[in-house]
Structure formats: C-alpha cells, structure tokens
Amino acid sequence: MVQMLKEPKTSVQAAVVLREVSCYFGPVKAVDGVDLEILPGEFFSMLGPSGSGKTTCLRLIGGFEQPTSGQIVLFGQDASRLPPYARDVNTVFQDYALFPHMNVRDNVAYALMVRGVPRPERHRRAEEMLELVKLAGLGDRRPGQLSGGQRQRVALARALINRPRLLLLDEPLGALDLKLREEMQIELKALQRQLGITFIYVTHDQGEALSMSDRVAVFNHGRIEQLDTPKQLYEYPQTEFVARFVGSANVLEGRLLGLEGGRYALRPERIAIQPGSQTGPNRLSGTLLDIHYLGAQTRYEVQVGEERLTAVTPSEEQGLQIGSAVTLSWESGSLRPLREAV
Amino acid sequence: MPGKPSLGLRIAFYLGMLFLHFPIAIIVLYALTTEDRTYQFPPPGLTLRWFGEAFQRQDMWAALWLSLQVAAMATGIALVLGTMVAAAMYRFQFLGKDFITVLLILPIALPGILTGIALLTTFKRLALEPSFWTIVIGHATFCIVTVYNNVVARFRRTGYSQIEASMDLGADWFATWRFVVLPSIATALLAGGMLSFALSFDEVIVTTFTAADQKTLPIWFLNELFRPRERPITNVVAVFVMLITFLPIVLAQWLTRDTDDLHGGGKTG
Numbered sequence: 001m002v003q004m005l006k007e008p009k010t011s012v013q014a015a016v017v018l019r020e021v022s023c024y025f026g027p028v029k030a031v032d033g034v035d036l037e038i039l040p041g042e043f044f045s046m047l048g049p050s051g052s053g054k055t056t057c058l059r060l061i062g063g064f065e066q067p068t069s070g071q072i073v074l075f076g077q078d079a080s081r082l083p084p085y086a087r088d089v090n091t092v093f094q095d096y097a098l099f100p101h102m103n104v105r106d107n108v109a110y111a112l113m114v115r116g117v118p119r120p121e122r123h124r125r126a127e128e129m130l131e132l133v134k135l136a137g138l139g140d141r142r143p144g145q146l147s148g149g150q151r152q153r154v155a156l157a158r159a160l161i162n163r164p165r166l167l168l169l170d171e172p173l174g175a176l177d178l179k180l181r182e183e184m185q186i187e188l189k190a191l192q193r194q195l196g197i198t199f200i201y202v203t204h205d206q207g208e209a210l211s212m213s214d215r216v217a218v219f220n221h222g223r224i225e226q227l228d229t230p231k232q233l234y235e236y237p238q239t240e241f242v243a244r245f246v247g248s249a250n251v252l253e254g255r256l257l258g259l260e261g262g263r264y265a266l267r268p269e270r271i272a273i274q275p276g277s278q279t280g281p282n283r284l285s286g287t288l289l290d291i292h293y294l295g296a297q298t299r300y301e302v303q304v305g306e307e308r309l310t311a312v313t314p315s316e317e318q319g320l321q322i323g324s325a326v327t328l329s330w331e332s333g334s335l336r337p338l339r340e341a342v
Numbered sequence: 343m344p345g346k347p348s349l350g351l352r353i354a355f356y357l358g359m360l361f362l363h364f365p366i367a368i369i370v371l372y373a374l375t376t377e378d379r380t381y382q383f384p385p386p387g388l389t390l391r392w393f394g395e396a397f398q399r400q401d402m403w404a405a406l407w408l409s410l411q412v413a414a415m416a417t418g419i420a421l422v423l424g425t426m427v428a429a430a431m432y433r434f435q436f437l438g439k440d441f442i443t444v445l446l447i448l449p450i451a452l453p454g455i456l457t458g459i460a461l462l463t464t465f466k467r468l469a470l471e472p473s474f475w476t477i478v479i480g481h482a483t484f485c486i487v488t489v490y491n492n493v494v495a496r497f498r499r500t501g502y503s504q505i506e507a508s509m510d511l512g513a514d515w516f517a518t519w520r521f522v523v524l525p526s527i528a529t530a531l532l533a534g535g536m537l538s539f540a541l542s543f544d545e546v547i548v549t550t551f552t553a554a555d556q557k558t559l560p561i562w563f564l565n566e567l568f569r570p571r572e573r574p575i576t577n578v579v580a581v582f583v584m585l586i587t588f589l590p591i592v593l594a595q596w597l598t599r600d601t602d603d604l605h606g607g608g609k610t611g
Contacts, residue, residue, distance in 0.1 A: 064506050084509040091510045097503035101525045111511035114521070158511065 013076050015040045015166055015198040016061055021070030022222075023056050030056040032222035033070070038200065040165070043192050045201045045209040048219030049245070055170060057219070058202045062091050062168050075165060090159035091168040095175075096151045098143040104130070104154050105139030111162045129157040132191075149180045156191075166198045173208070185212055206246045210234065218242050237265050240338050250309045251338065256284070263338045270334035271311035273300050273318070277325040284309070285327045288320055302326055366584070373577035381573075392574040402579055405562035412474070412549075412558060413542040416481035420538045421531060423482070424489025431490075432497040450487040457483060458551030465552070472554040480552035481545055485538035492534035496527045536590055543587075559583070 016038040023031040031053045038044045046054035059065045060072060063084035072080045079087055090111075098107050105126045106113070112122035123139075130136050133153040143151055152172060159167060172188075173181045189212050192199045203209050209216045210230040217227045218241070226233060226242045237243035240251050243265035250266045257264065258281070277285040286304035298315045301308060311328055320326060347355070373392060375385035396402060427446065431439070449457060461480050462472075470476060504526070508518040546560045557565065559579075566576045 062506075062510060064510075083514070084506065085512045085514050089510075091507070093503045093507055095501055095503055097501060097507035099504060099507075099522060099525075110508070110513075110521075114508075114511060114513040114517050158507075162512065 012039060014038060014073070015042070015075060016200070017071075017073040018057075018060075019071040019073070021057075021060060021072060022068045023053075023060055023065055024068045029222045031060065031067075034222075034224055036217060036224065036227060038198060040198055041196050043189065043199045043201065043212055043214045045203060045213040045216045046219055047203060047206060047209040047216050047246070049204055052219035053222035054202050054204075054217075054219040056222075058091075058168050058170055058200060061166075061200065062089055063087050088164055089166045089168060090162060090164040091170065092152075092155045092159050092172045094170045094172070096143075096155040098151060098154055098158075100143055102143075103139065104135070104141050104143065104146070107143065107154055108139075108157045108161055110158060125161060126157075129161045130154075132160070133157045148175055149184070152176065152184065156188075160195070160197075163195075164197065166200065167192075169199060169201045171202055171204070173203075181208075188212065210246070216246075218245060220245075236336055238339055240265070243336070243338060248310065250307075252307065252309075252335075256305065256307065257282075257335070259335075265336040265338055266309075266330060266334060268299070268310045268312040269297075270330050271309070271313075271328050272330065273302070273311050273313060273320065274327050274329070275318070275320055275324065276327055278327045278329075282332050283327055283329045285325060288322055288324055288326045291320065291322060300326075302328060304328070369577050369580050369584075373574055373581045375574055378572055378574055392572075392578045395572065396575045396578040396582070399575065401557070402562065402575075405557045405559045406579075408474075408556055409543055409559040412477050412481060413539045415478045416485045416542045417535050417538040419478070419482040420485030420489045421535055424486045424534065425493050425527070425531065427486070428490050428493035428497055431494055433502075446490055447487060449483040454545070454547035458548045461548065462551040472552055474556065476552040477549055477556065477558070480548045481542040484545075484548075485542055488537045488541065489531070489534035492530040492537070493527055496530035500526050539590075540587060 014037040016036075018034050018036050021031060021034045022029065034053070034057060046057055048054045056065060060067055061074070063079070063082055063086075067080055070080070071078060074087060074089065099110065102110070105123060108129050109117075109122040109126040112125060117125075127136070127139060130139055133156050135150060135153050135157065138146070138150065143154065146154065152175075155172070169188075173184050176184060185208060188199075188201075201209070201212065210233070213230055215227065215229055216233055218225045218233065220241050226238050228236070233242065233246050237246060237249065240249075240263060243249035243251060248268060250268065250271075252264050252266060254260055254262045254264060279285060284304045286302045286309070288300060289303050289308070290301040292299040292301075293315065294312075296315060297312050300311045300313070300320070302311060303309075309328060371385065372381060374388045374390070375382075376387035376389045376391075377385060378392075431443065431446075457480070461476070461483070465472065465476055504522055505518055508522040509515075513521060544560050545558075546564065549558050549561060553561070563576060563579070567573075
C-alpha cells in the first residue's frame with residue numbers, strides 16, 4: 001500500500017502524535033479531527049491553501065492554541081494542555097516576531113536569559129548560533145537594521161539556541177523574494193540534516209513542500225486529505241483536491257474515457273499530442289485552443305467535448321495550428337483513480 | 343519639496359505663535375510688577391519681591407502638595423487600570439466590544455460638570471464623605487482614559503506574535519511581561535502617565551464636586567483671584583507651575599528622541 005509510511009514502526013517513539021485533534025473557533029472548524037504521527041528527525045510539511053487548518057495545527061503543537069478535543073503527544077508525553085513555555089518545541093514565526101527593543105545578540109540569547117544562564121555564556125552561545133546561520137558579527141545590530149533575509153536567520157538562530165527536539169516553521173520564507181527563498185530552502189534542509197532536529201514546516205507553496213520534505217500532509221477544510229512522501233503525493237494523488245493542489249492535473253470523468261464510473265487524474269506531462277483526429281483506448285481527440293511556449297516545455301490547451309484539458313510536452317516543432325484537430329494520448333498506467341473527498 | 347516659506351506664511355506663523363504665547367508672557371510680566379492691585383500696563387516697575395512672598399505662603403505650599411499627591415495617586419491608579427483595560431481590549435474579542443470602547447472614552451468626552459455631579463451623587467449614595475480619596479477617584483476616572491488610549495495604540499502597533507515568541511522561548515507570563523511587554527509599552531506609559539498627571543494637576547470642575555474643604559492648587563488659584571491684594575503672588579505661582587511642567591515635557595522629548603536614535607542609524611555615527 002502507498003500508505004505504509006502512515007503507520008510507523010512501534011520501536012521508534014514518535015516526535016509528535018495528534019489523536020483526533022479538533023480546534024474550533026466559534027462555528028469555524030479550523031482543525032477537524034486530525035490524526036498524524038511525525039517521526040524524530042523527519043522534515044514534515046503541512047501544505048494547504050489559506051484557511052485549510054495547517055497553521056492552526058502547527059499552533060496547536062506549539063501550544064498557542066488549545067485543542068477543543070483530542071490529544072497532542074510530544075515525545076511520549078501528553079502535552080495537550082501545556083503552555084508554550086513548558087514544551088520542548090521552538091517556533092520560527094511567519095513575521096519573525098523579533099524583539100525590536102533588543103539587539104540581535106540579545107534576541108538570539110533570549111531563551112538563555114530567561115533561564116538565567118550567565119551573560120558571558122549566553123553571549124558566547126549566541127555568537128555560535130549567529131555563526132551557524134551565517135550572521136557572525138551582526139550581534140550588535142537592531143532587528144530594524146537588518147534585511148528581511150537576515151531577520152529570518154535571526155529568528156532561526158533564536159529558535160535553535162535551546163537545541164529543541166522539534167522546530168516549528170510557519171511559512172518562514174513567505175516574505176522573501178524568489179531567489180532568496182530558493183537559497184534558504186537549500187540551507188534549511190542542510191541545517192535540518194546537520195542538527196538532526198524534527199522540522200514541521202507549514203507552507204502553501206507546493207514546490208517548496210515537495211522539494212524539502214520527507215513527508216507532506218495536504219490540508220483542506222481542517223482535515224488531512226492525504227499524507228505521503230512527496231513522490232507518492234505527486235504520482236498517486238488520492239483526491240481531486242490533492243491532484244489539483246500538488247502540481248496541476250486534468251481531472252476526468254470515467255465515462256469520458258470509457259472506464260468504470262468515478263474520476264481520474266491525469267498529469268499534463270503524461271499526455272502526448274499529435275495532429276489529426278484519432279480514436280481508440282487511452283486517447284481523446286479535440287480542438288487545440290491555445291499554445292503557451294514556456295521555454296523547455298510547451299503547454300497546450302485542448303477542448304475535448306465539454307472538458308478543457310492541458311498537456312505539457314518538451315518543446316519541439318510539431319507544426320500544430322490553433323483551431324486544428326488534435327489527438328491526446330497517454331499510457332494506460334498514467335490514469336490515477338480518485339476517491340471522493342471526505 | 344520643502345523650500346523657503348512665503349512671506350504670508352511666515353506672518354501667519356508668527357501671529358499663531360503670538361496668539362498662543364502672549365497670555366503666558368503677560369503672566370510672567372505681572373509676576374514681576376510692583377503694582378499689586380491692578381493690571382496696569384505697562385507695569386510701573388519690576389521687582390522680584392513677590393517670589394519671596396509667594397514662597398512664604400503656607401496655604402500655597404499646602405495646595406501645591408495636595409495637588410501633587412492627588413495627581414500622583416490618580417496617575418498611579420490610571421497606569422495600572424488603564425494598562426489592564428488596554429490589554430484586555432487588545433487581546434479579547436467579545437460581544438459589544440465597540441460599545442465598551444465608547445464607554446471607556448466617555449469620562450473624558452463628557453463635560454466635567456456631568457462627571458462631577460455623577461460622582462458626587464454616587465459618593466452620597468455610598469455614604470462616602472468627600473475627602474482626599476474622593477478627589478483621587480474622581481481624577482482617576484478620566485486619567486484611565488488617557489493611559490488606555492496611549493497603551494492600546496501601542497499594543498495595536500506591536501504584534502502579538504512577540505508575546506507568543508517570548509513564551510515559545512521559555513518565558514512564562516511574568517517574564518514575558520517584564521522582558522517584552524513592558525519595554526515595548528514603556529514610552530506609551532510615560533506619555534499616558536504625563537498626560538494624566540497634567541490633567542489631574544489642573545483639574546477644577548470635578549475637584550469642586552468631590553472635595554470637602556481641600557484646596558488643590560487650581561482651586562487655590564481661583565480663590566486668590568478674588569482677593570484684592572497681592573495679585574502678583576498668583577502670577578508668581580503660575581510661573582512656578584509652568585517651570586515645573588516644562589521640565590518633564592522637555593525630558594520626555596529628549597527621552598523619545600533618544601529611542602529614535604537607537605532605532606535609526608545608531609551604528610552610522
């Protein structure tokens with residue numbers, strides 16, 4: 001089964017276990033009966049559109065929200081009602097939440113200061129952390145004097161100084177420009193490997209989730225639609241929502257394909273396009289509506305009956321005319337049956 | 343782009359300044375006059391004699407001391423309660439919150455005469471004799487509003503995530519309050535506190551309703567004005583009060599300018 005990873009071996013104690021966790025805000029079911037287990041050392045992403053419950057789920061693990069019902073277990077201990085300061089968990093906030101009245105060094109050393117670590121030692125350890133995130137020598141600056149990328153690194157250093165066993169990251173790269181984002185993705189992944197800490201990473205960017213994670217939970221309407229490795233998620237989406245949210249997908253009625261009921265997902269890059277009108281199994285013919293040249297690839301929009309399908313192929317001169325009849329074909333294994341969403 | 347102001351604008355500016363400050367200049371002038379019965383202009387002569395006389399008036403010192411005590415107590419109460427209300431209003435969403443906001447602002451928006459009557463009636467009902475404490479309570483009602491306004495504005499500018507970050511890093515509520523909240527609202531407390539102090543210090547109407555025979559400084563002033571003799575003494579005390587209030591304003595300006603420097607290009611200098 002593709003779901004094998006969902007049942008971890010009992011010999012390994014899970015870092016995080018959520019059992020039937022719900023969190024309601026008045027009539028809004030932000031998180032609605034979520035079950036999951038996250039393993040130690042895992043890079044785990046929570047992916048979903050805004051309002052899907054992924055951030056609330058993260059905040060429940062951090063202790064910033066209280067579950068309406070259900071249980072949260074951190075490293076074998078029930079933490080459902082523990083306040084944030086009693087959890088061995090640290091967070092990188094979306095807006096970084098740096099303390100503007102402290103310099104960078106004091107920001108990073110805050111957790112040590114609160115615990116009463118003497119000044120020389122906490123300064124030394126803060127400098128170590130700043131070196132780890134490549135900000136050595138900026139300890140005297142104020143957060144207001146740093147760029148967005150630098151602030152992000154300070155937030156990271158501050159959250160890591162206590163060597164937590166679990167780090168929560170709430171859309172940490174959301175405010176950065178594309179180039180910086182990609183750099184930070186690589187660095188974050190390297191840092192996670194180096195430190196061996198469990199990362200829970202909340203994002204609405206499916207590319208980010210796929211490229212960095214060991215496993216991804218796709219959230220929709222407060223529930224997990226699918227929990228899988230990035231590859232399984234992309235190759236075997238189980239619902240229409242997942243198929244469309246992770247990558248892009250054509251979702252087709254079985255009738256149209258001459259198959260038994262239900263709906264099927266078909267990735268655009270699994271489709272080949274040829275001129276002319278042919279019929280047969282694993283083929284559909286239609287009218288070419290539009291061609292988008294994307295560089296390495298070309299995207300074709302094709303009208304097939306009532307449906308509008310997208311095909312993406314490596315760019316090469318095929319001499320297709322907009323408005324002409326074309327045939328789409330694929331290998332029979334490329335169709336993925338979808339179940340109805342819960 | 344800002345350039346040289348036109349002549350008309352400059353004249354308007356000086357007229358405005360004159361309008362604002364001419365009465366104050368008059369007070370200073372008549373504190374130094376040798377004539378003690380009328381406001382004769384120009385003064386027949388200048389003297390520092392009234393300063394000596396004013397400082398020997400025990401009733402003046404008593405009134406000043408009472409005013410300082412009332413203002414300090416009212417400001418203290420306002421700082422605690424105003425901050426608590428601001429924190430609650432910032433943190434929680436509840437039914438009728440807008441209505442509560444209006445209720446909070448009301449004591450300062452209502453004419454003082456209404457506040458005074460309301461307080462007097464309430465005190466009578468509760469069988470509270472007018473005393474030092476009834477004055478303090480009366481002043482605290484509108485002082486709370488100024489503290490609340492300043493602090494709630496600061497809370498709104500400070501993200502709640504800073505408080506969450508502090509707790510995430512191991513600080514309990516008390517440590518979070520001390521290391522994160524208090525430093526970020528410190529200047530708002532200073533501003534709100536100074537404003538409260540000033541409001542209480544020169545309050546007349548509510549004081550009239552809530553005091554027994556106590557004379558706060560403003561009430562002492564009013565009484566003095568109806569006396570025919572030693573008029574310049576009133577002006578001397580006014581100048582004295584002006585100097586006292588001037589100092590904290592300059593101090594506050596200097597303090598906030600200092601923090602601006604820290605936030606700005608502190609390393610560039």
